[in-house]
Amino acid sequence: xxVPERSRRVxxxxxxxxxxxxxxxxSSLLVTAAGLGVSSATVRNVLAQLExxxxxxxxxxxxxxxxxxxxxxxxVDLLLESKRSTRAADAVEARLRREASAAFIDAVLPQVSHxxxxxxxxxxxxxxxxxxEAVFERVEFVPLSAARVLVVIVARGGHVIQxxxxxxxxxxxxxxxxxxxxxxxEFSGLPLSRARQAVLERMNEERLLYDxxxxxxxxxxxxxxxxxxxxxxxxxxxxxxxxxxxxxxLGTLQALVEMIEEKQRLLxxxxxxxxxxxxxxxxxxxxxxPNLHSFSLIASTYENDGGIGTVGVIxxxxxxxxxxxxxxxxxAQAVSxxxxxxx
Numbered sequence: 047x048x049v050p051e052r053s054r055r056v057x058x059x060x061x062x063x064x065x066x067x068x069x070x071x072x073s074s075l076l077v078t079a080a081g082l083g084v085s086s087a088t089v090r091n092v093l094a095q096l097e098x099x100x101x102x103x104x105x106x107x108x109x110x111x112x113x114x115x116x117x118x119x120x121x122v123d124l125l126l127e128s129k130r131s132t133r134a135a136d137a138v139e140a141r142l143r144r145e146a147s148a149a150f151i152d153a154v155l156p157q158v159s160h161x162x163x164x165x166x167x168x169x170x171x172x173x174x175x176x177x178x179e180a181v182f183e184r185v186e187f188v189p190l191s192a193a194r195v196l197v198v199i200v201a202r203g204g205h206v207i208q209x210x211x212x213x214x215x216x217x218x219x220x221x222x223x224x225x226x227x228x229x230x231x232e233f234s235g236l237p238l239s240r241a242r243q244a245v246l247e248r249m250n251e252e253r254l255l256y257d258x259x260x261x262x263x264x265x266x267x268x269x270x271x272x273x274x275x276x277x278x279x280x281x282x283x284x285x286x287x288x289x290x291x292x293x294x295x296l297g298t299l300q301a302l303v304e305m306i307e308e309k310q311r312l313l314x315x316x317x318x319x320x321x322x323x324x325x326x327x328x329x330x331x332x333x334x335x336p337n338l339h340s341f342s343l344i345a346s347t348y349e350n351d352g353g354i355g356t357v358g359v360i361x362x363x364x365x366x367x368x369x370x371x372x373x374x375x376x377x378a379q380a381v382s383x384x385x386x387x388x389x
Contacts, residue, residue, distance in 0.1 A: 049120065052082060052084075052092060053092050053095065053096060054120075054124070055081070055082060056076055056082070056089060056092045056093065056096070057096055057101055057102070057113075057117060057120060057121065058121055058124060059076050059079040059081075060076060060079075060093075060102060060111060060113060060117070061113045061117055061118065061120075061121040062079075062121075063075065063076070063079055064112055064113055064364065065364055065365070065366055065367070068364060069110075070104070070105055070109040070110035070111060070112050071110040071111055071112070072109075072110035073086050073089040073090045073093055073110065074086050075110075076089050076093075077089050093111055096111075096117070097111065100114055100116045101113065101114060101116050101117040101120060102114060102117050115329050115330035115331045115332065115339075115363065118329050118330065118342070118363055118367070119329050119332070121367065122327050122329065122367050122371070125367055125368055125371055126325065126327070126371070130371070130372055130375055132376075132379070133376075134372040134373050134375065134376030134377075135375070135376035135377075135379035135380050135383075136376075136380075137376065138158075138161060138373065138376045138377045138380040139379075139380035139383060139384060141161055142154055142157050142158065142161065142380055142381075142384060143384065145157050145161075146384075151174055151175075151205060151350055151355075151385060152174075152205060152206050152278070154381060154384055154385070155172040155173075155174060155278065155280050155355075155381075156172070156280045156282075158170070158172040158280070158357050158377055158381060159171050159172045159280040159281055159282040159283075159357075160282050161373075161377065162282075162283075162357060162358070162359050162373060162374065162377055163282045163283025163286060163359070164283075165369070165373040166283075166359040166361060166365070166366070166369065166370045166373060166374075167283075167286050167361070168283060168286055168287065168359045168360060168361030168362075168365060168370070169281060169282070169283045169284055169286065169287065169302075169306065169359060169360040169361065170281070170282050170283050170357075170358075170359050171279060171280065171281045171282075171312065171356075171357065171358055171359070171360070172279070172280045172355070172356075172357045172377075172381075173277055173278070173279045173280075173313065173316065173355050173356040173357070174205070174277050174278035174279070174350075174353075174355050175277070175350050175351075175353025175354055175355045176277050176353065177201070177205065177207070177238050177277065180201035180202060180205050180237065180238050180351070180353060181201055181202035181235065181236070181237055181238070181351060182199070182201055182202075182233055182234060182235070182236050182237070182238050182241045183200045183201055183202055183234055183235075184199075184200050184226070184230045184234060185197065185198065185199050185200070185226050185229050185230060185267070185270060186198040186200075186226050187217075187222035187223075187225060187226050187266060188222070189217065189218065189219055189222055190210060192216045192217075193212055193213050193214060193215060193216055193217065194210060194211070194212055194213070195210070195211055195212075195213050195217065195222065195266070196208060196209075196210050197209055197210070197211055197266075197269075197270045199238075199270065201238060202351050211269050211270065213265075213266060213269065214265075215262075215265075217262070221262065222266075224259055224262075224263070225259070225262055225263035225266050226263075228259060228260060228263040229263050229264075229266075229267050232244075233245075233267075238271070241267075241271065242271040245264055245267045245268050245271055246268065248260070248264045249264055249265075249268060277313060277355075279309050279312065279313060281306050281309065281312070284302070284303050284306055287299055287302070287361065287362070294340055294362055298337070298340045301337035301338070302337070302338065302341060302360065305337075305338075315333075315335070315338075315343075316345065316356055316358075318334070319343070319345065320345060320347060320356055322347075323347045323349075323354065324346065324347060325344070325345070325346045325371065325374070325375055325378075326343075326344070326345045326346070326358075327342065327343070327344050327345075327367075327371070328342065328343045329342045329363060330342060330363045340362060340363060341360055341361065341362060341363065342360070342361060342362070342363050342365055342367075343358060343359070343360050344358050344359050344367075344370050344371055344374045345357065345358030345359075345374065346358060346374050346375050346377070346378035347378060348378040348379070348381040348382040348385075349382050349385075349386075350381075350382070350385045351385075355381070357374060357377045357378050357381060358374050359373075359374055
């Protein structure tokens with residue numbers, strides 16, 4: 047629906063003021079804040095119409111107005127229409143290059159979640175691309191005991207995945223080195239999803255019965271690829287909501303904290319929201335999960351060797367959207383640039 051210019055300016059001023067103070071905004075304040083040069087009575091009429099259309103509400107009759115989720119959405123859409131500065135991306139990139147131990151994805155993403163949380167005073171998160179999209183470089187097997195092996199998978203772009211597995215047979219260092227050499231020669235350069243499929247195909251080939259080295263390597267590989275997680279996710283800053291998130295009940299916060307701790311729930315949620323590259327903003331009641339109606343989520347995607355990852359923040363609906371959007375968008379740009387050009 048089209049909103050008249052006067053109403054747009056009044057609503058934007060109201061949202062900015064409410065975000066800054068957390069208090070219902072009276073019409074008398076908006077006379078100057080909106081910069082319209084009209085009377086208080088005119089502003090009251092505009093507010094009455096905005097309330098009728100569901101953009102604002104009045105907590106009680108003697109109070110000013112506060113934005114609804116629809117009002118926040120209108121304000122955010124205004125922000126998204128404007129050209130965003132590249133300064134946030136430059137600042138985030140400079141900080142990440144100082145603080146990350148290396149310009150590899152596994153070193154950068156934990157720092158991204160930390161930077162986003164600090165900058166937004168909300169929950170910051172960073173999600174790696176799906177492992178299935180990563181390109182397999184090499185695998186190393188390190189003996190831990192007679193049958194227990196530490197598997198280290200290195201994928202292009204800095205992915206390092208490691209996990210201890212039970213091989214089911216006694217293997218020495220020479221056996222493991224031969225197995226890793228075989229797998230690296232056969233599968234290096236393939237996407238992990240294709241390498242996994244190729245290993246399963248090899249297991250069904252009768253010729254492996256006559257090649258014990260290949261059979262052992264493929265058995266180890268099948269165990270290795272079976273334990274690959276879908277994606278890495280790094281989250282930081284839940285404690286930030288406890289101190290500064292006015293209007294959030296302990297029960298509401300608990301629901302968010304549980305989702306964060308479970309992590310897979312957040313990944314499922316993001317998969318519902320992210321359907322392409324760029325910025326995504328989900329506000330309040332736009333969440334399908336009622337437990338998240340007190341929160342807004344801002345996320346943006348980055349690229350790494352053709353794979354798509356996500357960075358973002360989760361905070362109360364009364365968040366500083368302009369700053370949060372800039373820092374999330376900037377972080378996504380910074381991560382893409384760092385992974386493309388580590389130097």
